[in-house]
Amino acid sequence: MARSHPIDHYRNFGIMAHIDAGKTTTTERILYYTGKSHKIGEVHDGAATMDWMTQEQERGITITSAATTCFWRDNRLNIIDTPGHVDFTIEVERSLRVLDGAVCVLDGNQGVEPQTETVWRQADKYDVPRIVFVNKMDKIGADFYRCVQDIIDRVAGKPVCLQIPIGSESDFVGVIDLIKMKAIVWNGEALGASFEEKDIPADLADKAAEYRSKLVEAAVEMDDAAMEAYLDGTEPNAETLRKLVRTAVQRRAFHPVLCGSAFKNKGVQPLLDAVVDFLPSPVDRGAVEGIDFKTEEPTTRNPTDEDPFSMLAFKIMDDPFVGTITFCRIYSGKVEAGQGVINSTRDKKERVGRMLLMHANNREDIKEAYAGDIVALAGLKDVRTGDTLCDPTHAVILERMEFPEPVITIAIEPKSKADQEKLGLALSKLANEDPSFRVSTDQESGQTILKGMGELHLDIKVDILKRTYKVDANIGAPQVAYRETLTKKAEIDYTHKKQTGGTGQFARVKLVIEPNETGKGFEFESKVVGGSVPKEYIPGVEKGLNSVIGSGVLAGFPVVDVKVTLIDGAFHEVDSSALAFEIASRAALREGLQKGGSVLLEPIMKVEVVTPEDYTGSVIGDLNSRRGQIQGQDMRGNAVVINAMVPLANMFGYVNQLRSFSQGRANYTMQFDHYEQVPSAVAAEVQAKYA
Numbered sequence: 001m002a003r004s005h006p007i008d009h010y011r012n013f014g015i016m017a018h019i020d021a022g023k024t025t026t027t028e029r030i031l032y033y034t035g036k037s038h039k040i041g042e043v044h045d046g047a048a049t050m051d052w053m054t055q056e057q058e059r060g061i062t063i064t065s066a067a068t069t070c071f072w073r074d075n076r077l078n079i080i081d082t083p084g085h086v087d088f089t090i091e092v093e094r095s096l097r098v099l100d101g102a103v104c105v106l107d108g109n110q111g112v113e114p115q116t117e118t119v120w121r122q123a124d125k126y127d128v129p130r131i132v133f134v135n136k137m138d139k140i141g142a143d144f145y146r147c148v149q150d151i152i153d154r155v156a157g158k159p160v161c162l163q164i165p166i167g168s169e170s171d172f173v174g175v176i177d178l179i180k181m182k183a184i185v186w187n188g189e190a191l192g193a194s195f196e197e198k199d200i201p202a203d204l205a206d207k208a209a210e211y212r213s214k215l216v217e218a219a220v221e222m223d224d225a226a227m228e229a230y231l232d233g234t235e236p237n238a239e240t241l242r243k244l245v246r247t248a249v250q251r252r253a254f255h256p257v258l259c260g261s262a263f264k265n266k267g268v269q270p271l272l273d274a275v276v277d278f279l280p281s282p283v284d285r286g287a288v289e290g291i292d293f294k295t296e297e298p299t300t301r302n303p304t305d306e307d308p309f310s311m312l313a314f315k316i317m318d319d320p321f322v323g324t325i326t327f328c329r330i331y332s333g334k335v336e337a338g339q340g341v342i343n344s345t346r347d348k349k350e351r352v353g354r355m356l357l358m359h360a361n362n363r364e365d366i367k368e369a370y371a372g373d374i375v376a377l378a379g380l381k382d383v384r385t386g387d388t389l390c391d392p393t394h395a396v397i398l399e400r401m402e403f404p405e406p407v408i409t410i411a412i413e414p415k416s417k418a419d420q421e422k423l424g425l426a427l428s429k430l431a432n433e434d435p436s437f438r439v440s441t442d443q444e445s446g447q448t449i450l451k452g453m454g455e456l457h458l459d460i461k462v463d464i465l466k467r468t469y470k471v472d473a474n475i476g477a478p479q480v481a482y483r484e485t486l487t488k489k490a491e492i493d494y495t496h497k498k499q500t501g502g503t504g505q506f507a508r509v510k511l512v513i514e515p516n517e518t519g520k521g522f523e524f525e526s527k528v529v530g531g532s533v534p535k536e537y538i539p540g541v542e543k544g545l546n547s548v549i550g551s552g553v554l555a556g557f558p559v560v561d562v563k564v565t566l567i568d569g570a571f572h573e574v575d576s577s578a579l580a581f582e583i584a585s586r587a588a589l590r591e592g593l594q595k596g597g598s599v600l601l602e603p604i605m606k607v608e609v610v611t612p613e614d615y616t617g618s619v620i621g622d623l624n625s626r627r628g629q630i631q632g633q634d635m636r637g638n639a640v641v642i643n644a645m646v647p648l649a650n651m652f653g654y655v656n657q658l659r660s661f662s663q664g665r666a667n668y669t670m671q672f673d674h675y676e677q678v679p680s681a682v683a684a685e686v687q688a689k690y691a
């Protein structure tokens with residue numbers, strides 16, 4: 001079997017928008033018009049096909065990112081759903097990496113909203129070519145031209161109109177296509193309403209001419225010959241004009257703007273045309289960079305079927321019908337169901353079992369997939385988001401991923417035995433889907449601890465546990481993941497002796513406890529000679545030490561970067577046991593940590609605030625009051641980017657505070673940077689709270 005479409009007929013693109021701008025509705029209409037989704041689910045009925053999970057519908061944000069395949073004008077479109085919330089930067093960034101272009105949907109009444117700013121700037125960061133769709137032109141207060149101006153004012157974009165609207169609000173009937181210089185008018189508002197090409201209405205002739213010149217002038221900049229011809233009085237024809245606009249989008253020279261009303265079924269077909277005409281194919285995006293698995297040298301993979309097979313897993317989801325599915329983008333080569341591949345990121349063999357193509361309402365089993373495809377794989381063993389799967393004989397690692405340390409924790413306590421079982425299952429699935437989410441057990445209390453990157457991140461996981469997995473549980477308040485370490489060397493000689501009838505307990509250990517290199521964690525070594533502590537008791541010693549390492553002496557936080565050496569000890573023929581050595585070592589280490597000047601460490605976050613200039617002063621003042629250290633300040637487009645290091649403990653509730661003093665226009669992202677000693681005044685407070 002051969003590929004269905006040549007790779008330059010592929011468009012892997014995302015739709016990005018502020019909440020409620022109409023991303024879901026637009027996607028639904030695209031799926032309808034491309035003929036794959038025949039039953040349309042309105043968002044307000046809660047039946048939309050892209051929003052898979054109840055949590056998303058209720059919160060009105062799209063958390064998961066799914067990919068859907070459809071076809072338009074003999075092109076193969078893969079729509080990659082992009083989430084947009086600040087706490088999900090990993091998912092946003094992951095999906096931005098695998099898509100070649102994007103459609104930015106604006107609410108025609110609201111223009112560029114705060115979240116549009118966020119996603120726009122993220123797309124800038126990843127250099128994603130994009131076109132703009134001004135939606136909701138039928139809505140009261142819709143103003144196309146204000147939206148265009150907004151793109152300049154708010155995000156320093158370079159809008160160039162390819163269409164202007166005919167009518168507005170309830171009189172919105174269609175658009176003028178400035179490339180063809182024709183009116184496109186829809187016959188009614190019904191789904192699937194037909195449309196006709198007409199002459200431009202007389203009252204819009206001047207406006208159309210004005211915007212047409214702006215378009216042509218911007219377009220001819222892309223090509224010397226076209227520019228020369230234009231200066232000599234010849235405008236490019238429609239085909240040339242489209243090519244020039246395509247070049248402009250690929251070079252990020254400007255952002256073409258279209259308009260319509262997804263809800264009233266107007267403007268969606270021309271939007272699809274624009275996706276095909278202007279957004280890049282995988283070929284336009286060129287070779288992808290990677291690292292050769294064997295030589296560790298930089299290498300590349302070309303977007304062709306002839307190059308060795310490689311693909312990147314960008315999203316793992318739990319599907320009620322087929323179990324775990326892994327969404328992958330194939331960058332080079334081809335792959336068949338049943339083929340053996342290597343997960344080069346983890347150096348593990350895998351077999352490609354079932355391969356699925358996801359459409360909006362159905363899934364199709366496929367036997368082969370090719371460069372450019374986005375496929376869903378069922379039944380992979382151990383693949384995480386960001387892993388590369390490839391040809392074992394030409395292995396490559398496409399991306400080395402580093403996930404930020406999860407630094408917020410909450411405790412979760414299932415209410416019954418049945419809940420405990422459900423919880424265990426659910427948590428292992430969630431942890432596989434999202435590498436920034438981790439689970440551990442508190443050794444002291446036996447509680448299950450969830451770790452994540454932010455308050456909302458964990459909030460949503462808890463929501464999923466309760467709703468999707470029906471786990472009934474008590475949830476603790478979110479806490480900072482503090483750590484403890486020691487500052488100086490200590491030597492402890494400890495004897496555990498107990499004599500109460502029958503056999504007694506006896507164990508003596510001599511430990512050297514010292515700071516270890518940062519990042520080395522806990523290390524233990526036994527240097528005992530001459531059998532003063534017999535070998536069979538060493539596991540007891542280690543067990544005792546580990547129990548303290550999990551929960552330090554200051555406030556019960558894990559102890560890091562400590563080296564413990566057993567240098568000597570003593571035992572008793574009858575009274576010694578592994579248990580006695582465990583007890584002795586435990587007590588010895590606790591004493592050592594006290595003597596070794598234990599301190600608390602706290603996570604310091606690298607915070608990036610992007611704000612309109614007006615709020616720069618307030619942002620900086622506020623960060624200072626949060627014990628933040630400003631690292632620098634820069635311009636990105638017309639926004640100010642402020643970088644700071646701030647203790648996580650002082651970042652709770654930041655999102656609301658920032659929104660309130662910037663009218664919702666400033667945004668931030670943060671990620672863990674390093675651990676640092678808590679200043680003593682603050683440490684006393686923390687200890688009082690947790691000890």
Ligand SMILES: Nc1nc2c(ncn2[C@@H]2O[C@H](COP(=O)(O)OP(=O)(O)OP(=O)(O)O)[C@@H](O)[C@H]2O)c(=O)[nH]1
Nearest residue numbers: 019020021022023024025043060136139261262263
């Ligand atoms: N008047 C009007 N309403 C629209 C249009 N498109 C979408 N809507 C409505 O706007 C609301 C939000 O639309 P969605 O498609 O859910 O927006 P979204 O961007 O996907 O929102 P999230 O999934 O919450 O991020 C819904 O009530 C839609 O019916 C439009 O063209 N005109």
